[in-house]
Amino acid sequence: MKASVYQILKFTLVASVVVTVSSAFADPTFTSITEKDFEDITKDFSANFTHNSMMGPSNMGKILGFQVGLVAAQTKADKTNDIVKRNSGSDLPNLYNAGVMGALGIPFGIAGEVVMMPKMSASGVSLSSTSLALKWNIDEVVPVLPVNVALRGVYSTANLKFDQTVSAVTSSVESKTNVSGVQLLISPKLPIFEPYAGVGMLTGSNDLSVSGSSIFDSSYSTSQSEKKSVTSTQILLGAEVSLLLLKFGVEYSQSFGANRYGLKLALGF
Numbered sequence: 001m002k003a004s005v006y007q008i009l010k011f012t013l014v015a016s017v018v019v020t021v022s023s024a025f026a027d028p029t030f031t032s033i034t035e036k037d038f039e040d041i042t043k044d045f046s047a048n049f050t051h052n053s054m055m056g057p058s059n060m061g062k063i064l065g066f067q068v069g070l071v072a073a074q075t076k077a078d079k080t081n082d083i084v085k086r087n088s089g090s091d092l093p094n095l096y097n098a099g100v101m102g103a104l105g106i107p108f109g110i111a112g113e114v115v116m117m118p119k120m121s122a123s124g125v126s127l128s129s130t131s132l133a134l135k136w137n138i139d140e141v142v143p144v145l146p147v148n149v150a151l152r153g154v155y156s157t158a159n160l161k162f163d164q165t166v167s168a169v170t171s172s173v174e175s176k177t178n179v180s181g182v183q184l185l186i187s188p189k190l191p192i193f194e195p196y197a198g199v200g201m202l203t204g205s206n207d208l209s210v211s212g213s214s215i216f217d218s219s220y221s222t223s224q225s226e227k228k229s230v231t232s233t234q235i236l237l238g239a240e241v242s243l244l245l246l247k248f249g250v251e252y253s254q255s256f257g258a259n260r261y262g263l264k265l266a267l268g269f
Contacts, residue, residue, distance in 0.1 A: 028084050028092055029164050030173055030208075030215045035228075038208065038220075040079035042228045045177045046204025047258035048075035048095040049158040051131035053103060053113040054249035054264040056196035056240050057150030057185035059137045060105025061269075067247060069266020071115055072098040076259045097129055097158070101266065109137030109150070124163050131156030135185075152183045154200075171212025179204045183234065192243070198236035202255055205229040232256040245269060 099117035119128035135152040160175040181202035209225030238251030249264030
């Protein structure tokens with residue numbers, strides 16, 4: 001049992017990294033980016049890299065709770081895809097993210113979460129990301145509630161680098177994305193199966209820079225780098241199934257005008 005679970009986790013991690021780095025950001029091309037283009041890119045990237053532990057609001061344990069596993073998500077990136085195709089780059093209909101997740105619950109309904117993907121490189125593209133969250137289940141204060149209710153603060157950062165060649169000139173492009181916000185989560189108090197819903201308020205930013213030919217439209221900027229910030233509400237719908245030590249999670253998230261779908265496979269108690 002333990003060996004088979006380990007093999008599943010290992011295979012999922014390798015598959016997630018290959019998809020995330022090789023397919024998700026394969027040969028993009030950014031040129032003549034307008035201010036509106038940059039705003040759309042910032043929205044898609046922010047939606048993709050928002051913290052995604054795929055955990056509901058329930059208390060992880062009266063004393064201690066622990067969970068470790070793998071997560072992977074796909075975000076529809078229609079606006080970014082239009083920009084890339086306009087500039088003769090490869091299609092980029094979806095963005096992806098994946099990582100190792102861990103969560104620790106302590107008394108008073110408090111839990112910390114982390115999702116991390118160390119720097120990975122494939123096909124001339126490198127990507128790394130880290131996200132953190134602090135959750136408080138308010139059942140500890142109002143124990144008579146028939147539902148689980150929690151507040152969660154989230155923060156994430158991601159770094160994407162790739163080379164592109166335009167008119168025989170090779171340039172190095174770097175995108176740094178940061179997302180922070182707060183979420184309100186609610187779920188029924190059910191054993192084994194926990195469906196949950198949530199709403200949030202997020203702020204995302206993107207620092208886009210280039211070493212080489214400028215990637216921005218001259219009417220917008222003649223600089224080698226620009227930064228853009230955006231805000232958005234967030235809607236979350238998900239579910240987690242607990243079978244002894246195994247945890248399976250799915251989640252849908254809508255923010256910054258983009259839809260994201262995620263999966264989780266983990267071990268915990």
